[in-house]
Amino acid sequence: MKIWFTITGTNHYFGDDFLEKGMKVRLEKEPDNKYDREAIRVLLDGMGHIGYVANSPWTVIGESFSAGRLYDKIGSTAVGKVKMITGKGILCTLKKDKPHDPPQLEESASPEDK
Numbered sequence: 173m174k175i176w177f178t179i180t181g182t183n184h185y186f187g188d189d190f191l192e193k194g195m196k197v198r199l200e201k202e203p204d205n206k207y208d209r210e211a212i213r214v215l216l217d218g219m220g221h222i223g224y225v226a227n228s229p230w231t232v233i234g235e236s237f238s239a240g241r242l243y244d245k246i247g248s249t250a251v252g253k254v255k256m257i258t259g260k261g262i263l264c265t266l267k268k269d270k271p272h273d274p275p276q277l278e279e280s281a282s283p284e285d286k
Contacts (some may be wrong), residue, residue, distance in 0.1 A: 173189060174265050174266075175237055175242070175245065175265065175266040176235065176255075176263060176264065176266075177225050177236050177238075177252065177264055177266065178226040178232050178233045178235045178239045178262065178264070179189065179197070179214050179224070179225065179226070179261060180224060181189070181223040181224045181227075181231075181255060182222055182223040182262070184222060184223070184271040185222050185223060186222055188262060189231060190219075191222075191257055192252055192257075193254055193255060193256065194253065194286035195254045196217075196251055196252070197214050197215065197216055197222070197251070197253075197259065197264065198214070198215045198216060198217075198235070198249060198250075198251055198268070199212050199213070199215075199225060199242075199245065199246060199248070199249060199250040199251070199252055199266075200212065200213050200214075200215060200248070200249050200255055201246070201248050205261070208239070210227060210239045210240045211224060211225075211239060212224060212225040212239045212242065212246075213225075214234075214252075217244075221260040223263075224239065225238070225242060226238060226239065227240055231261060232261075232262050233258065233260055234263075236263060237266075242281055244249055245266075246266070250253040250265075250266060250267070251267040252264040252265060252266055252267060253265050253267055
């Protein structure tokens, strides 16, 4: 079963013009968030914090999981993949982790880093 979730709040950070289908995002639980104890922030390599997993009936798109429904299904971090950018939010799927690999984004090393 594919788990879908919605990214919201991007307008409070960098907007969503830079997002493209297929991009990987990192989800990170934010247990110390003073507004939402089930907050899951969304990060993108090179940019940092770009939004949150939606957690209200007004921001969740369709049948996608809210942060509250997703919270116990992930560890402290997870990886998602952008599937669709809409005017109401960004729809993503949760990537399945391999049992022996911690969730992480792919890094592209420059020739100088090798």
